[in-house]
Amino acid sequence: MTESTDQIPMAQPVIGAREEELVLEVLRSGQLSLGRKTVAFEEGLAARIGVPYGRAVSSGTAGLHLALRAVGVEAGDEVITSPLSFIASANSVLFERAIPTFVDIDPVTLNMDAAAVADAITPATKAILPVHIFGYPADTPAMERHGLPIVEDACEALGAIHGDGVPVGGRGHPAVFAFYANKQLATGEGGMVVTNDAAIAERIGSERNQGRAPDMGWLDHDRLGFNYRMSELQAALGVAQLERLDQMLADRAKVAGWYREALAELSAQTGLALPCEDRGTERRGWFVFVVQVPRGVDRDDVLRGLRAVGIDGKPYLPPIHLFSFYRELGYREGMFPVTEDIGGRSLALPFFPAMQQSQVARVAERLSELLLGN
Ligand SMILES: *Cc1c(COP(=O)(O)O)cnc(C)c1O
Numbered sequence: 001m002t003e004s005t006d007q008i009p010m011a012q013p014v015i016g017a018r019e020e021e022l023v024l025e026v027l028r029s030g031q032l033s034l035g036r037k038t039v040a041f042e043e044g045l046a047a048r049i050g051v052p053y054g055r056a057v058s059s060g061t062a063g064l065h066l067a068l069r070a071v072g073v074e075a076g077d078e079v080i081t082s083p084l085s086f087i088a089s090a091n092s093v094l095f096e097r098a099i100p101t102f103v104d105i106d107p108v109t110l111n112m113d114a115a116a117v118a119d120a121i122t123p124a125t126k127a128i129l130p131v132h133i134f135g136y137p138a139d140t141p142a143m144e145r146h147g148l149p150i151v152e153d154a155c156e157a158l159g160a161i162h163g164d165g166v167p168v169g170g171r172g173h174p175a176v177f178a179f180y181a182n183k184q185l186a187t188g189e190g191g192m193v194v195t196n197d198a199a200i201a202e203r204i205g206s207e208r209n210q211g212r213a214p215d216m217g218w219l220d221h222d223r224l225g226f227n228y229r230m231s232e233l234q235a236a237l238g239v240a241q242l243e244r245l246d247q248m249l250a251d252r253a254k255v256a257g258w259y260r261e262a263l264a265e266l267s268a269q270t271g272l273a274l275p276c277e278d279r280g281t282e283r284r285g286w287f288v289f290v291v292q293v294p295r296g297v298d299r300d301d302v303l304r305g306l307r308a309v310g311i312d313g314k315p316y317l318p319p320i321h322l323f324s325f326y327r328e329l330g331y332r333e334g335m336f337p338v339t340e341d342i343g344g345r346s347l348a349l350p351f352f353p354a355m356q357q358s359q360v361a362r363v364a365e366r367l368s369e370l371l372l373g374n
Pocket of ligand 1: 059060061085086088131153155178179190
């Protein structure tokens with residue numbers, strides 16, 4: 001039996017003196033929203049991704065909503081997207097009363113299958129919404145050939161790089177990052193849309209702020225908008241986190257390497273599937289470490305077995321099309337066999353930059369007990 005029962009959490013942000021310093025600066029400045037920290041965070045992240053514009057928003061979900069509106073998605077339009085994602089990507093399509101058209105995933109990368117995307121295009125298709133799931137770059141270059149607007153859900157993919165060397169989010173389409181506490185860069189809540197399109201940036205900047213144009217006076221509005229603003233406190237965290245991003249990404253990659261090593265033998269013995277290796281020059285931006293239990297093993301039993309010894313784990317991710325209110329749109333079991341197979345066997349293990357090798361070893365040892373039955 002595994003001896004230690006110290007809790008190992010799923011995720012844990014890296015917060016230090018620099019975050020405290022910059023947040024305190026904001027508190028003392030008296031400017032708690034739409035100030036210099038927001039601009040600094042926007043400029044910093046956009047520069048890092050290699051595009052001219054960044055617009056900070058209150059969440060990744062808010063960013064997806066505004067990005068879809070900005071490329072012209074309206075009621076009744078079809079948006080092609082992945083059923084193996086966090087629900088926010090598909091929900092953001094529903095916010096505009098548009099229709100998420102799901103297509104099945106590639107069994108290796110777990111991203112939307114580019115050929116299935118091509119097959120799903122109809123005259124009603126308004127946009128494609130690829131999700132770079134678990135930080136692995138989706139085949140956006142293949143999807144660009146259709147000439148349709150693309151909005152990228154890069155909420156799990158900060159640090160990922162496409163095969164042609166372009167950072168995920170840097171292709172110019174509006175791409176959305178998220179900064180919830182478990183993401184590669186954490187501001188508590190928050191998101192950002194990056195783009196190379198000035199008009200899209202302008203529209204998003206206005207619609208996040210009640211439809212106000214930057215040069216308009218207070219309470220003057222020329223279009224429908226929302227309150228999707230990020231606060232200066234969050235932006236201060238963003239600026240501090242950006243300074244340590246390379247280290248945090250490197251630490252995540254190091255932990256992933258430990259997991260690979262610790263689970264290699266068990267994987268060969270049992271068929272436990274590990275995250276795919278990077279193909280060619282593609283690079284994953286490590287976000288979560290998701291494994292698939294072998295066929296015939298009950299994933300939820302494994303989760304219970306982990307939790308019994310203080311190791312957190314999550315079913316990750318349940319297919320979106322099988323949630324009850326998506327079934328009301330006509331989706332059923334059997335429509336996306338790869339997604340359903342993988343979604344039913346996937347589980348996310350504890351994974352965060354400060355994770356220790358001994359903790360990884362404990363998780364691997366427990367998994368081994370559970371899968372080998374000893
Ligand atoms: C985190 C995440 C989002 C957005 O999350 P928020 O909690 O709204 O910031 C969207 N899509 C995916 C795939 C995500 O993982």
